[in-house]
Amino acid sequence: MSFPNPATSVKLVLLGEAAVGKSSLVLRFVSNDFQENKEPTIGAAFLTQKCTIGERTIKYEIWDTAGQERFASLAPMYYRNAQAAIVVYDITKPASFIKARHWVKELHEQASKDITIALVGNKYDLVEDDTEEESLRKVSVEEGKGLAEEEGLLFFETSAKTSYNVNDVFIGIGSKIPEAASAGPNQIHQTNNDGRIDLTSDPNNRPRAAGDCAC
Amino acid sequence: MMSRTERRKSMAERRPSVSYTPSVIPHLAGLEKPQEPSLKIDQCDVLIMGTGLVESILAASLSWQGVQVLHIDNKNYYGDSSSTLTIDQLKKWCMEVNSGRLQHFQDAQIYIPGGKSTNKFNSKDYGIDLSPKVMFCKSDLLALLIKSRVYKYLEFQSLSNFHVFENDDFSQKITTQTSKEDIFTDKSLSLITKRNLMKFLKFILTDNKDPVKKKILVDNGKVKVQDFLVKQFNLELPQINELVYSIGLCINEGTETREAMAKIKRFLVSFDVYGSFPVMVSKYGGPGEISQGFCRSAAVAGTTYKLNTSLVDYDPRSKIAKFNDGSHVKINEKLVISPTQVPKFLQSNYNEVTENLKQFSITRLITVVRRDCKEWMAEQDSSAIVVFPPHSLPTNNEQSVQVIIQNGNTGVCPEGQSIWFSHTSEQDLNRAKQDLESAYEKMEASLLREANADLEGAFDDQDFVLSAQGTPVFVNSFKLGESLQNFVPKEKLEIVCKVGYVQKTYANPDLSNIFHATAEDNVVLKNVADAENDILFSNMPSAELSYDGNISEAKLIYQKITGSDEDFFDVDFEDDDDDYDNNDPHDSSNLGSSTTLKSSSSNALASDNEDVIVDSSDDDDHNPFGADEMEL
Ligand SMILES: Cc1cc2nc3c(=O)[nH]c(=O)nc-3n(C[C@H](O)[C@H](O)[C@H](O)COP(=O)(O)OP(=O)(O)OC[C@H]3O[C@@H](n4cnc5c(N)ncnc54)[C@H](O)[C@@H]3O)c2cc1C
Ligand SMILES: Nc1nc2c(ncn2[C@@H]2O[C@H](COP(=O)(O)OP(=O)(O)OP(=O)(O)O)[C@@H](O)[C@H]2O)c(=O)[nH]1
Ligand SMILES: [Mg+2]
Numbered sequence: 001m002s003f004p005n006p007a008t009s010v011k012l013v014l015l016g017e018a019a020v021g022k023s024s025l026v027l028r029f030v031s032n033d034f035q036e037n038k039e040p041t042i043g044a045a046f047l048t049q050k051c052t053i054g055e056r057t058i059k060y061e062i063w064d065t066a067g068q069e070r071f072a073s074l075a076p077m078y079y080r081n082a083q084a085a086i087v088v089y090d091i092t093k094p095a096s097f098i099k100a101r102h103w104v105k106e107l108h109e110q111a112s113k114d115i116t117i118a119l120v121g122n123k124y125d126l127v128e129d130d131t132e133e134e135s136l137r138k139v140s141v142e143e144g145k146g147l148a149e150e151e152g153l154l155f156f157e158t159s160a161k162t163s164y165n166v167n168d169v170f171i172g173i174g175s176k177i178p179e180a181a182s183a184g185p186n187q188i189h190q191t192n193n194d195g196r197i198d199l200t201s202d203p204n205n206r207p208r209a210a211g212d213c214a215c
Numbered sequence: 216m217m218s219r220t221e222r223r224k225s226m227a228e229r230r231p232s233v234s235y236t237p238s239v240i241p242h243l244a245g246l247e248k249p250q251e252p253s254l255k256i257d258q259c260d261v262l263i264m265g266t267g268l269v270e271s272i273l274a275a276s277l278s279w280q281g282v283q284v285l286h287i288d289n290k291n292y293y294g295d296s297s298s299t300l301t302i303d304q305l306k307k308w309c310m311e312v313n314s315g316r317l318q319h320f321q322d323a324q325i326y327i328p329g330g331k332s333t334n335k336f337n338s339k340d341y342g343i344d345l346s347p348k349v350m351f352c353k354s355d356l357l358a359l360l361i362k363s364r365v366y367k368y369l370e371f372q373s374l375s376n377f378h379v380f381e382n383d384d385f386s387q388k389i390t391t392q393t394s395k396e397d398i399f400t401d402k403s404l405s406l407i408t409k410r411n412l413m414k415f416l417k418f419i420l421t422d423n424k425d426p427v428k429k430k431i432l433v434d435n436g437k438v439k440v441q442d443f444l445v446k447q448f449n450l451e452l453p454q455i456n457e458l459v460y461s462i463g464l465c466i467n468e469g470t471e472t473r474e475a476m477a478k479i480k481r482f483l484v485s486f487d488v489y490g491s492f493p494v495m496v497s498k499y500g501g502p503g504e505i506s507q508g509f510c511r512s513a514a515v516a517g518t519t520y521k522l523n524t525s526l527v528d529y530d531p532r533s534k535i536a537k538f539n540d541g542s543h544v545k546i547n548e549k550l551v552i553s554p555t556q557v558p559k560f561l562q563s564n565y566n567e568v569t570e571n572l573k574q575f576s577i578t579r580l581i582t583v584v585r586r587d588c589k590e591w592m593a594e595q596d597s598s599a600i601v602v603f604p605p606h607s608l609p610t611n612n613e614q615s616v617q618v619i620i621q622n623g624n625t626g627v628c629p630e631g632q633s634i635w636f637s638h639t640s641e642q643d644l645n646r647a648k649q650d651l652e653s654a655y656e657k658m659e660a661s662l663l664r665e666a667n668a669d670l671e672g673a674f675d676d677q678d679f680v681l682s683a684q685g686t687p688v689f690v691n692s693f694k695l696g697e698s699l700q701n702f703v704p705k706e707k708l709e710i711v712c713k714v715g716y717v718q719k720t721y722a723n724p725d726l727s728n729i730f731h732a733t734a735e736d737n738v739v740l741k742n743v744a745d746a747e748n749d750i751l752f753s754n755m756p757s758a759e760l761s762y763d764g765n766i767s768e769a770k771l772i773y774q775k776i777t778g779s780d781e782d783f784f785d786v787d788f789e790d791d792d793d794d795y796d797n798n799d800p801h802d803s804s805n806l807g808s809s810t811t812l813k814s815s816s817s818n819a820l821a822s823d824n825e826d827v828i829v830d831s832s833d834d835d836d837h838n839p840f841g842a843d844e845m846e847l
Contacts, residue, residue, distance in 0.1 A: 017582035050440065066514035071254070076508040077295050077368060080499065196498075197371045197489050199361055 007050055008061040010177055011081055013111075014064050015103040016088035017096040021122040024160035025088065028060050029170055033159050050091040051170050060084075069103075079110040084117070084173045089139065091157060097139045097147075101111045104151050116155040116176045118169055119147060125159040222243040232499045254521055254542040259285040260534060262546050262774060264526060265553025267295035268502045268762075269753055271509035272769040275363065277752065277776065278516035279786045285544060286510065286518050286637050289525040296320075296555055297346045297756055298629075299503025302327070302583075302712055310347075312716060319554050319755050323716040324645070327421035336711050342500040342627040343581060344720070347619050347636040349374060349600070350495045352488035356762040357495075360505070361607075364788050368508040372625060373490060375593035379461045380603045381453070382653075384660050392837040408451065415448045415458075419480050441468065460604035465761050466615045466640050466724055468605050474725055481763070494761070496598045496619070499626040500755070525560045532746040535559035549776050550750045552736075557752070561743075565752060568741035569721060577718040577758040578647035579638040582655060586662060587622040588633040597624035600760075601658060606610035608653045614641045616654040617740060617760050618799055632711060639738070640758045644717055651715070660706045670679055721756035728759065729764040734769055739771050749774055 026031050030049045043108045047062045063082070068074050073082040087103045088094040100119060107117055127137040139156065148155035154172050158165040260283040263270050274286045292298055296319070300308060303327060312323035328334050329598035350357055350371070353805075360366040378385045404412070435443045440459055444450040459465045463478035485493040497504050514520055521540075529539040529550065536544050557565045567742045579635075591599040603616040618637040623630035637654055685817070721738055722729055728736035743750040751772060757764055774780040 064515075066511060067517075068511065068514045068520045070519070071524075073267050073522045075510060077499075077507040131732065196548040196766065197373060197495060199357075199371060199489070 007057040007063060008177075008179075009059045010083045010174070011061045012079060012084040012086065013082045013098050013109070014062065014088065015088075015100075017070060017090070017099040018067070018070060018094070020088045020093070022086075022088050022159045023064055025086070025120065025122060025158065025166060025169070026064060028163050028166045030062070033161065034163070049170075050067060051174055053171055053174045056174070059175070060091065060170065060174075064120050071182065076110070079107070082111050082115060083177055083201045085111065085115055085137070085168060086120055086173070087122045087145075087153070088122050091139045091144075092123055092126050092136045094138045097121075104147070104153065108151075114178070116154070116173050118149070118173050119144060119151075120169055121157040122157075122160060123153060124157045124164050125161045128159075128162075136153045152184070170172040197208050218323060241618055250721055254285070254519070254524075254538060254540060254544060256285065256519060258288045258545040258776040259519070259547075260548045261285070261551065261589050262287070262526075262544070262549075263551045264288070264556040265295040265753070266293045266506055266510055266522075266809060267756070268269060268297045268506045268509070269751070269765055269768045269772070270295065270551065270553055271506040271513065272359070273772050274518050274767065275365070275516065276515040276769060276784050278513045278518045279784060280362075280777070280782055282548075284513065284518040284778075285546075286513060286520050287524040287526075287538070288522050291523045293522070294345070294503035294506045295553050296684065296718070297344070297502035297506055298567055299342040299344050299423050300341070302336045302341050305343055309714065309716070317559060319719045321642050321717045321719070324506075326710070326713040327388055328710055334711060336629075339633075340629055341712075342581065343583070343712075343714070344503055344627075344635065344636065344805070347581075348501045348762050349598075349619060349760060352485040352493060352495060354481075354485070354762060356505075356839060357729075358768060361509075362788075363509075363512055363786075365505070365508040365512050365657070369504060369513060370626075371495040372498060372598065373492040373593075373596050374598040375492040375596050376591060376599040377461045378591060378599065378601045379457060379469075380601065380607050380657060381456060381659075385601070386656075388603075389396070394809065407449075408454065411449050412454060413714030415444070415450065416483070417450070419476060419771070425722045432476065436473040437474050439468065439595075440465070440470050440472045443472040443475075456604050459598075461602050462617050463687045464602070464615075464617065466617070466758070467613060469728050470725075471704065481761075491595070492593070493683075494600075496625060502762075524550075525556065527561060529558075529750075530750055531744070531745070532599065534749070535661060546749070548749075551753060551776075552750060552756050553753050561750065562747075562838045564743045564746060568743060568752060569738055572717050572721045572736065572738060573723070574721055575640065575724060575758065576642055576644060576647065577638055577640060577720065577724075578644060578651060578716045579636070579718065580648075580651035580678065580713070581637070582635045582653060582713045583628055583632060583711040585636065585711060586633050586744065587631050588662065592660070597622050601654075603650075603654045603657070608650060608657065610649045610653045612639070612641065612646075612653070614647075614650070615641050618654065618658070618724055619760070622745050628711075638758065639777045648715065662708065665706040718755065720755035720757055722754045722759075722768075725757040726757060726759055726764040726767075729754070729771075732767075737771070739768070740776060754759075754844060785790060826832065 012085045014026065014145070016022050024034060026047055027035070030047050044094050048062070049060050049062065051058045051060060063078060065074065065078070068078070076093050081185075085107050087107070089100040091097075104117065107115060121139060121141075129137060130137060144157065146154070154169075154176060156165050156172065158169060160166060218574050235773070261277055263274050263284060265273075266286060266288040273663075273767070274284050278284045288295060288299070292304065294300075298308075300742075305325075307315070309323040309325045310318040311317050320847045357366075360369070391563050418428060418431075423429065423432070431447065435447070435737055438446075441455055441513040444455050444458065447499045458479055459470065459475055462482045463475050464482075465475050465478055477500075489495070504520070510518075510520065525539045526536055527539050529535070529546070536550070538544070550560070554565075562605075588599070598621045599621065601618040601620060603612060603618075604615055604617060608616070615640045616637055618635055620633055621627050621637055622633035629636050634654070635658065637651050638649050640648050641650055721736075723736075734740040734742075738752045738754060741752070743746050744754075753772060754768060770783055773783050
């Protein structure tokens with residue numbers, strides 16, 4: 001009898017200026033959906049999505065900033081045990097690229113050393129039909145690539161709107177995450193290691209649990 | 216109940232981010248913090264100052280109900296008086312306390328031996344809770360963590376071992392047992408004592424509506440629990456100490472029966488909910504970590520967060536609040552201010568409303584030691600509790616000293632080390648410090664004695680000892696006699712960091728003015744008259760070792776703001792659908808069925824008190840296990 005490969009859980013955090021399309025990228029990846037005027041944050045703890053790369057199945061636990069980054073108020077909890085990060089900027093907004101650089105620096109300081117980071121220039125669809133003379137593009141591919149090379153990041157230009165390159169980001173990250181790292185001792189979702197208690201097992205359904213007695 | 220479609224507009228919709236497009240891309244080097252320097256909102260419904268646990272639960276509860284919340288903190292970290300700090304942050308914090316800038320904290324002292332050269336450590340490896348707590352497996356906070364799904368941001372670990380110090384020794388009273396009965400029967404007790412204990416166990420697990428139990432409790436509610444246990448159940452001192460101070464975590468001899476019964480029951484109903492342990496600890500930190508979780512939940516619901524920010528002015532007429540970043544925000548409803556964040560211009564108002572409140576001191580001593588203290592913990596655990604009941608220490612302590620031990624496996628310190636969080640509610644501060652030091656010494660001695668009991672490796676080959684008989688002895692050559700063992704100077708426990716401080720609170724250690732708050736005894740219910748009653752002050756954390764009382768406090772403020780606590784966290788969360796097993800991203804919508812976990816919202820202590828017993832309102836969720844099946 002053969003068992004399917006157990007999925008490796010990977011905590012992935014998103015960073016980037018407001019409205020660059022962080023949540024839209026996630027929505028595209030998780031639901032293959034796009035909303036023109038999307039709510040920036042989703043009312044979920046985090047989103048999960050599995051992604052199969054060759055023999056491996058990776059289960060992404062995707063944490064969105066929920067706006068806490070806006071005033072530099074991200075909690076340590078956000079970075080803790082994150083094995084992957086996507087730093088997003090909007091290729092039509094140079095300021096967002098500057099912020100991306102800040103976030104890379106912040107990740108190097110706050111997150112674990114072996115975190116896999118992808119730099120993503122989003123809203124590619126806005127520059128697709130551009131002419132030489134008139135372009136909405138304000139951050140060149142070379143600039144993005146340059147920063148990525150300097151800092152050892154994966155680099156993609158994407159469009160959450162047309163889904164261009166979106167899955168590639170997650171597959172790219174997945175293939176870069178070392179197998180060993182996802183089984184490290186500090187990893188978030190381990191199967192019953194560290195005495196972690198599974199609170200999802202409904203206590204009321206446990207045999208001999210407090211609520212079960214007929215008395 | 217709000218459905219998803221009714222969910223109020225999220226932040227970016229309400230306040231689209233400003234986009235500016237300079238023609239040239241500025242040079243990148245040297246740009247530090249590109250975040251927006253000042254708040255860019257013109258109004259909010261509720262301003263909350265301080266990101267402590269209660270305030271964070273409040274922020275989340277309000278924003279999930281559609282209230283626009285602005286949540287700030289004058290520190291650059293989350294948690295306020297319930298923060299989890301690194302050693303560097305703790306150093307800074309101590310200086311702040313001693314400079315008098317942190318109201319309600321005093322006498323802070325930190326000791327880090329040898330500086331960084333010999334005592335090498337990485338500050339960031341430590342998460343030291345200012346107000347550490349443990350979580351009962353059946354408690355209102357845990358139920359809320361599950362309901363709100365904030366538990367998903369956290370990891371919980373079991374804590375099974377409760378040690379009691381008595382007769383100058385530690386006995387491990389409670390450890391991994393398979394059932395509640397075993398808690399009482401693993402000792403060499405006489406048959407009659409066992410019978411009495413079982414009778415008591417049956418009594419305490421009986422429904423509070425039972426007329427016989429009710430009458431006994433009404434008649435004895437105000438009797439001291441020790442007297443009650445002797446009179447009613449013929450229990451003896453060792454069992455009483457164990458029940459009252461270890462299982463019940465009561466803090467002094469004045470504890471009345473009704474309070475003690477609720478506390479003992481709290482332990483028993485928590486046992487066996489998730490396994491054979493009564494409490495859990497959250498990894499990487501306690502209240503500080505849980506506050507962060509609720510703040511994130513609040514942010515997801517639309518709360519705006521800005522740390523490092525304080526209120527510098529508020530005009531009750533125009534309702535305009537001014538902040539230290541220069542921004543102005545109109546506050547439509549209320550301001551909630553934590554005691555450590557009271558702005559100067561409101562200090563006299565705060566002093567006025569707290570004038571007649573009884574203040575309590577909590578003295579804390581926190582020590583980081585280079586030992587994992589595994590000998591005190593159950594196999595699968597990384598934490599333990601040690602209790603020093605009244606009069607068990609050489610200082611003749613009147614109040615219990617309670618200690619939470621957590622080692623590196625809980626993520627609060629590196630492997631091979633542990634943190635001892637001790638505190639007492641002794642109100643005489645000199646005595647309090649002596650009690651804590653004494654408890655520390657007892658624990659240190661016990662740890663070293665246990666380590667030395669195994670002589671192998673305890674001494675060096677070269678150590679030389681001369682016995683009283685005059686015979687030189689190489690320690691490794693044969694077993695040292697006991698007198699000689701005591702004579703050999705004890706190895707000192709290596710300390711990474713030791714910190715002591717005193718914390719003041721208006722929350723009674725027995726939580727009576729939290730569970731039954733009145734305008735006479737709880738600051739939340741006081742009116743700040745000349746601020747048009749727009750301003751509410753919250754409480755400092757209590758001395759309580761568990762999270763009991765926190766939800767009640769959050770609800771109290773919630774109710775004061777919204778008029779009722781009926782819709783407190785009355786939200787249908789979408790299910791994350793964790794077991795989703797499809798690799799096709801096209802179907803993997805997140806909108807599954809709603810969470811089915813039923814959560815009990817009541818608090819064991821709050822619901823198990825005299826009033827409930829007297830007016831016989833229901834106590835539905837404590838149907839105890841096992842009492843009827845036991846052979847007595
Ligand atoms: C839980 C806790 C544990 C502490 N442990 C230590 C410690 O081990 N070593 C240390 O040097 N400081 C300790 N301190 C700090 C200590 O209380 C003083 O604040 C500190 O020693 C400053 O000394 P001072 O000369 O300024 O005394 P002050 O703060 O001016 O002392 C005020 C009075 O309190 C008395 N006093 C102070 N500390 C103690 C004590 N630990 N026991 C009994 N009486 C005391 C002093 O004799 C003096 O009469 C601790 C504080 C706390 C809250
Ligand atoms: N044209 C285009 N628009 C996009 C793209 N991605 C996102 N958007 C739009 O950009 C806006 C902001 O997108 P969000 O996904 O909410 O951005 P965000 O980074 O999550 O924003 P915050 O949560 O506020 O930080 C929305 O109106 C999206 O529809 C894209 O690839 N192309
Ligand atoms: Mg977003």
